Amino acid sequence: MTSSVLESIVEGVREDLAERRAAVPDAALRGLVEQAPAPRDALAALAGGRTDPAGVRVISEVKRRSPSKGVLADVDAPADLAAAYEDGGASAVSVLTEGRRFGGSLADLDAVRERVTLPVLRKDFMVTEYQILEARAHGADLILLIVASLDDAELRGFRELAESLGMHALVEAHTPEEIARGVASGARILGVNVRNLKTLDVDPARYAALAGDLPEDVVRVAESGVESEEQVRQYAAAGADAVLVGEALVKHGTPADALRAFRAASLSAR
Numbered sequence: 001m002t003s004s005v006l007e008s009i010v011e012g013v014r015e016d017l018a019e020r021r022a023a024v025p026d027a028a029l030r031g032l033v034e035q036a037p038a039p040r041d042a043l044a045a046l047a048g049g050r051t052d053p054a055g056v057r058v059i060s061e062v063k064r065r066s067p068s069k070g071v072l073a074d075v076d077a078p079a080d081l082a083a084a085y086e087d088g089g090a091s092a093v094s095v096l097t098e099g100r101r102f103g104g105s106l107a108d109l110d111a112v113r114e115r116v117t118l119p120v121l122r123k124d125f126m127v128t129e130y131q132i133l134e135a136r137a138h139g140a141d142l143i144l145l146i147v148a149s150l151d152d153a154e155l156r157g158f159r160e161l162a163e164s165l166g167m168h169a170l171v172e173a174h175t176p177e178e179i180a181r182g183v184a185s186g187a188r189i190l191g192v193n194v195r196n197l198k199t200l201d202v203d204p205a206r207y208a209a210l211a212g213d214l215p216e217d218v219v220r221v222a223e224s225g226v227e228s229e230e231q232v233r234q235y236a237a238a239g240a241d242a243v244l245v246g247e248a249l250v251k252h253g254t255p256a257d258a259l260r261a262f263r264a265a266s267l268s269a270r
């Protein structure tokens with residue numbers, strides 16, 4: 001049977017993880033967690049974006065390349081890019097740490113976390129508790145949990161582990177069934193990724209179509225597919241507290257300006 005894009009990414013993630021785990025065993029990692037900088041409150045940073053007079057919150061991503069688009073940008077200095085995001089009014093910075101397909105690393109996470117004062121998301125394909133400890137050891141304040149990659153016990157357990165370490169979890173769904181599983185797992189920050197990670201199709205209209213399934217009391221995040229201010233306006237009009245943007249920002253010459261324009265555009269949805 002042929003595997004989906006997501007399954008093949010996760011296969012590589014597990015192989016790389018085995019190498020890192022051999023180099024830094026669990027006990028040593030727990031020691032590093034003890035020494036990590038205090039977590040920043042990502043939930044507070046993202047909540048309330050749907051009514052904020054300054055506009056929707058933006059989680060701005062450091063993304064070099066992707067399975068769908070190949071090379072996006074030469075990000076030689078991820079910390080400089082993250083500083084521009086902070087200058088433009090981002091509420092959090094997402095750092096893709098997966099190496100094989102996205103060209104990211106834990107070193108990127110370290111560099112970004114050290115430079116900005118914003119909460120930082122470790123964006124990766126989390127399938128073990130080890131990666132969650134590793135995220136915190138490298139200063140992450142938020143982790144990504146992809147519903148399609150996890151069973152119900154993992155979804156709840158990984159979020160609880162993240163919260164016990166002072167982080168939060170962005171729980172990512174793509175279908176009504178995955179949203180229901182995310183809600184049942186106790187998610188407090190729930191994202192709809194309009195990119196299908198099994199096929200790589202992107203359908204921005206999907207956010208508005210599924211928004212009615214998102215509970216009032218969760219922080220709602222619209223993920224992927226932002227190519228224009230109009231798209232941000234549409235996500236905001238559908239009730240998103242936050243939007244997660246990668247490609248459009250890394251390819252923009254002046255990402256801080258792009259961010260300001262995105263936030264301003266979201267206001268016209270109200």
Ligand SMILES: O=C(O)c1ccccc1NCC(=O)[C@H](O)[C@H](O)COP(=O)(O)O
Pocket residue numbers: 005006061063066067068069193195197200223224225226244245246247248
């Ligand atoms: O971006 C991809 O091609 C991709 C493929 C397979 C799994 C994950 C993938 N991307 C992760 C993301 O969801 C995005 O980086 C993020 O939401 C930002 O998306 P965009 O603004 O469209 O770059």
